[in-house]
Amino acid sequence: MESLTLSDVEQKYYSELFLSCDVDNAKKVASNGKVLDLFRAAQLSNEVVLQITELCGATRLGHFGRSQFYIALKLIALAQSGLPLRLESLNVRDLPLPRFVMGKNEQETRYTVMFADAENQGPYLPRPPGRVQAKKVSTHEMIQPCVTTVEVQPDTTSPVVSPHQSPPTSPHVWRKHKRQASGGNVERQPSVPGVIWPTFREQQGPASGDGMWSAHSPPPVQESWVSFTDTPPSSTLPMHPPSAQTSGYEDPWKITDEQRQYYINQFKTIQSDLTGLIPGSAAKEFFTKSKLPILELSHIWELSDFDKDGALTLDEFCAAFHLVVARKNGYDLPEKLPESLMPKLIDLDDSAGVPEPAPEVGFSSSPVEVTPNKSPSMPSLNQNWPELNQSNEQWETFSERSSSSQTLTQFDSNIAPADPDTAIVHPVPIRMTPSKIHMQEMELKRTGSGAQQPGVVAFPPAVPPRPLPTQTSAPHGLRSVEGEGLPAHTSTSPQQMPEQPNFADFSQFQVFAVEPPVDDAEKPSDTGPADRCAESAGVVRNATNDVQAEERSSTTVNSAKVSTPLAPPPKPVRRRLKSEDELKPDVDELPQKSNVLATVLATQPSIPR
Amino acid sequence: MAVCIAVIAKENYPLYIRSIPAQGELKFHYTVHTSLDVVEEKISGVGKAADQRELYLGLLYPTEDYKVYGYVTNSKVKFVIVVDSSNTSLRDNEIRSMFRKLHNSFTDVMCNPFYNPGDQIQSKTFDGIVSTMMVQTS
Numbered sequence: 253m254e255s256l257t258l259s260d261v262e263q264k265y266y267s268e269l270f271l272s273c274d275v276d277n278a279k280k281v282a283s284n285g286k287v288l289d290l291f292r293a294a295q296l297s298n299e300v301v302l303q304i305t306e307l308c309g310a311t312r313l314g315h316f317g318r319s320q321f322y323i324a325l326k327l328i329a330l331a332q333s334g335l336p337l338r339l340e341s342l343n344v345r346d347l348p349l350p351r352f353v354m355g356k357n358e359q360e361t362r363y364t365v366m367f368a369d370a371e372n373q374g375p376y377l378p379r380p381p382g383r384v385q386a387k388k389v390s391t392h393e394m395i396q397p398c399v400t401t402v403e404v405q406p407d408t409t410s411p412v413v414s415p416h417q418s419p420p421t422s423p424h425v426w427r428k429h430k431r432q433a434s435g436g437n438v439e440r441q442p443s444v445p446g447v448i449w450p451t452f453r454e455q456q457g458p459a460s461g462d463g464m465w466s467a468h469s470p471p472p473v474q475e476s477w478v479s480f481t482d483t484p485p486s487s488t489l490p491m492h493p494p495s496a497q498t499s500g501y502e503d504p505w506k507i508t509d510e511q512r513q514y515y516i517n518q519f520k521t522i523q524s525d526l527t528g529l530i531p532g533s534a535a536k537e538f539f540t541k542s543k544l545p546i547l548e549l550s551h552i553w554e555l556s557d558f559d560k561d562g563a564l565t566l567d568e569f570c571a572a573f574h575l576v577v578a579r580k581n582g583y584d585l586p587e588k589l590p591e592s593l594m595p596k597l598i599d600l601d602d603s604a605g606v607p608e609p610a611p612e613v614g615f616s617s618s619p620v621e622v623t624p625n626k627s628p629s630m631p632s633l634n635q636n637w638p639e640l641n642q643s644n645e646q647w648e649t650f651s652e653r654s655s656s657s658q659t660l661t662q663f664d665s666n667i668a669p670a671d672p673d674t675a676i677v678h679p680v681p682i683r684m685t686p687s688k689i690h691m692q693e694m695e696l697k698r699t700g701s702g703a704q705q706p707g708v709v710a711f712p713p714a715v716p717p718r719p720l721p722t723q724t725s726a727p728h729g730l731r732s733v734e735g736e737g738l739p740a741h742t743s744t745s746p747q748q749m750p751e752q753p754n755f756a757d758f759s760q761f762q763v764f765a766v767e768p769p770v771d772d773a774e775k776p777s778d779t780g781p782a783d784r785c786a787e788s789a790g791v792v793r794n795a796t797n798d799v800q801a802e803e804r805s806s807t808t809v810n811s812a813k814v815s816t817p818l819a820p821p822p823k824p825v826r827r828r829l830k831s832e833d834e835l836k837p838d839v840d841e842l843p844q845k846s847n848v849l850a851t852v853l854a855t856q857p858s859i860p861r
Numbered sequence: 862m863a864v865c866i867a868v869i870a871k872e873n874y875p876l877y878i879r880s881i882p883a884q885g886e887l888k889f890h891y892t893v894h895t896s897l898d899v900v901e902e903k904i905s906g907v908g909k910a911a912d913q914r915e916l917y918l919g920l921l922y923p924t925e926d927y928k929v930y931g932y933v934t935n936s937k938v939k940f941v942i943v944v945d946s947s948n949t950s951l952r953d954n955e956i957r958s959m960f961r962k963l964h965n966s967f968t969d970v971m972c973n974p975f976y977n978p979g980d981q982i983q984s985k986t987f988d989g990i991v992s993t994m995m996v997q998t999s
Contacts, residue, residue, distance in 0.1 A: 532974030539975075547983055550975035554986050562972035587985070 265349050266322045273321070293352035294328045304328060325350050505590035507574050515570040529563035535572070542576050548585065552576060555589045567595030863959065864927065865889040865943035866991050868967065870979060871936060873897055877982040880943075881995055893941050896921050896929045900939050903931070916964075917957050932960040938967070942994075959994050966990040 273290060291301045308316075308323035316324065328350040330336075507515070516526065522538060523530050530538075532553075539549050556572035557564060564572060571593035579585055865880035867889075880889040899921040918931035923946065932940040940963050944951060970976055970984045 532972065536974035546975050550973055550983070551985060553973045553975055554969070554984060557972070560969050560972055562974070 262326070262349060266325050269325060269352075270318055270321050273316070290352055291324070291328065294332060294350055296328065296331050300331050304331065505574070505578075505586075506592045507570060511574065511577075512570060515573045516566065518573065519566055519569050526566050529561075529565055530569055532562045532564075535564050535569070539572065539576060542580060544576060544579055548579060549576075551585055552579070555585070556593070558589070558595050565595060571595065863942045863995050864945050865893065865941075866963070866995060867893040867941045867943075868963070868982060869893070869897060869939040869941065871938060873939075876938075876980075877987070877991075879988075879991055879995065889943055892924075892927075892929060892943055896931060896941050897939070899929075900931045900933060900941070904933055904937075917960055919953070930956050930960075932964070934964060934967075940964070940967075962990055962994070 269290065288301070288305075291304065294301075296304075304324050304327040307327055308320040332350055518538075519526065519530070522534050535553070536549075539552070540546075542549075544552075552572055552575045555575060556568050558568055558571075559565075571589065574593060575585060864882065864885070865878070867875055867879075868877040870876050875890075875893070878890060878893065880886055900918060903918050903921075916932055916934060918933060921929045921931045921941075923929070925946070927946050928944050930942045930944065932942075934940075940960055942956065942959060942963075944956070966984075966987045967982075970982055970987050971978065973984065976982075976984070
């Protein structure tokens with residue numbers, strides 16, 4: 253290389269510039285970051301900058317020594333003057349000093365972006381919007397060679413000291429992970445010897461995110477990947493993506509595409525269905541591998557399990573993984589889940605889709621509140637059960653599911669001790685109130701022909717008078733698959749409103765919901781519940797069933813009930829006769845039910861009045 | 862509203878106790894401990910059938926300084942709230958809602974797979990909920 257002779261002015265200027273780039277105070281090596289930053293400030297095209305770097309020998313050496321730096325500066329001056337870049341022309345006299353347009357902010361902003369798109373034009377392109385103003389300001393400050401460099405220096409040194417890290421690119425991430433033990437490499441710039449051109453992408457602008465992120469928790473890690481002990485392949489992933497990541501600028505907690513893909517792959521190893529859930533135990537095992545303390549994992553779980561269901565959806569899992577990665581790299585966990593990590597909700601129409609941690613209490617309905625909610629929640633179960641297989645991210649289904657699961661457990665505790673059989677064995681007398689009688693009469697009137705819409709009829713009595721539906725509507729429900737007739741079937745005990753065994757009949761409910769007048773369809777499906785019907789018929793015996801009510805109920809009772817009418821007590825006999833007389837016309841109308849009628853009527857007898 | 866909130870496990874050891882005035886710590890611990898007797902008495906007396914037992918136990922006993930309220934879950938985890946008597950006495954509904962919130966938070970803690978039942982409750986969310994209920998007094 254030709255020896256470089258600089259004029260005094262040039263010498264002074266160059267040395268100042270070198271000092272400004274010499275953040276490590278090595279006095280020998282100018283940090284690549286700042287150097288390249290400087291070159292960018294020269295407003296030369298990328299190719300030229302590349303050429304200059306090559307010419308001055310930095311690419312060969314891998315770093316900018318003082319001489320390289322000076323040569324480069326000279327070349328910049330050449331280029332800016334429009335002269336061809338030749339080493340021979342290094343000693344051209346009377347060359348204007350290289351001009352650098354830069355300000356403190358620009359330097360910051362340029363760090364991670366400048367080589368991100370080395371291939372592209374426009375070094376300032378990926379600048380985040382917030383920085384545009386900074387740039388504009390700085391354009392005004394044309395740094396005068398001698399005077400302002402002094403100013404620049406203290407400015408340029410200060411951003412360097414920032415403890416924060418901008419989210420570097422993924423390849424950078426990987427190398428950082430390799431080179432440094434932990435994520436705590438925030439302080440110094442990666443201006444380490446041996447950095448070659450491609451590695452410039454690894455530049456971190458320590459200050460670049462500073463202003464933006466002071467409000468947030470420290471920017472996380474787009475950086476080093478957590479390599480769980482038994483997932484070594486994962487760590488190779490960051491090497492591949494070539495494109496730089498500047499998404500971190502806008503939001504420190506945002507998940508990049510590669511990271512997201514990586515998380516998704518990890519999710520698949522636990523749960524192959526991407527719309528499915530990872531149960532808590534599996535997630536616990538997985539995250540325990542990260543060797544974080546249990547307390548922190550617990551906190552991460554609390555943050556990421558948004559719907560508090562004890563399982564992780566894909567989004568929740570990604571958020572949790574992201575937090576784990578961040579924590580592994582030394583960033584503190586936030587107190588609240590950052591916006592960008594909140595699970596996406598599919599049902600965008602739902603206003604409740606706006607994620608708020610506050611309403612979470614509403615999702616987990618307290619057990620105390622479950623009791624009064626039984627009836628409204630139960631019918632909704634019918635609608636939600638088919639939905640449960642679809643989107644797992646509909647808040648309503650979650651709430652329903654959680655509430656329904658709680659109601660289910662409630663049912664369990666309530667019903668378990670009271671079997672249908674035992675209930676029949678120990679019948680509970682119910683006093684017929686006038687309202688009930690009246691309602692039954694209403695039912696009669698409405699279902700004049702008999703079997704048409706027992707469902708409709710059954711519904712009104714279902715809700716208010718609790719004992720009533722269990723007996724009267726039990727048979728109704730069977731026959732007419734009314735969705736609302738949930739309370740119907742198993743009249744295990746009069747006090748119980750919604751009966752659990754109804755679940756088996758959900759299909760019936762849906763069928764009914766679709767085609768209201770489904771008597772025929774229901775009949776065949778009644779064979780199942782027919783047994784229960786038989787039992788309920790037994791209860792009917794004890795309950796305050798009206799003759800008229802039974803008429804309907806009788807339709808549901810199949811021949812299976814034939815067994816039930818054992819010898820009725822004398823009192824009932826009277827009833828039977830009476831009812832038979834009354835019902836004879838009905839029997840004619842519904843021939844197929846005649847047997848049933850008889851049996852049911854037989855069971856009628858002992859209605860305490 | 863509360864000066865002390867405690868969560869007692871089924872085996873009657875504390876999972877979580879927090880009280881407001883620092884010096885009264887021991888006194889409140891003792892109070893909670895003695896209130897357990899009352900709680901036991903209430904829950905053993907009620908459960909004759911498998912009926913749904915009222916979770917909220919109500920005022921366990923009043924002393925000159927404060928009142929103690931109790932609440933027990935289906936899994937025999939007890940919540941005890943000690944309220945300062947000098948406070949305009951809180952309505953029953955408010956106490957109930959406090960217990961409900963506690964129960965919800967406790968359920969969330971339980972849902973966390975990293976929480977081993979029987980451990981001390983160290984969840985920040987739970988702490989937050991408790992703080993909202995206690996800060997209001999002081």
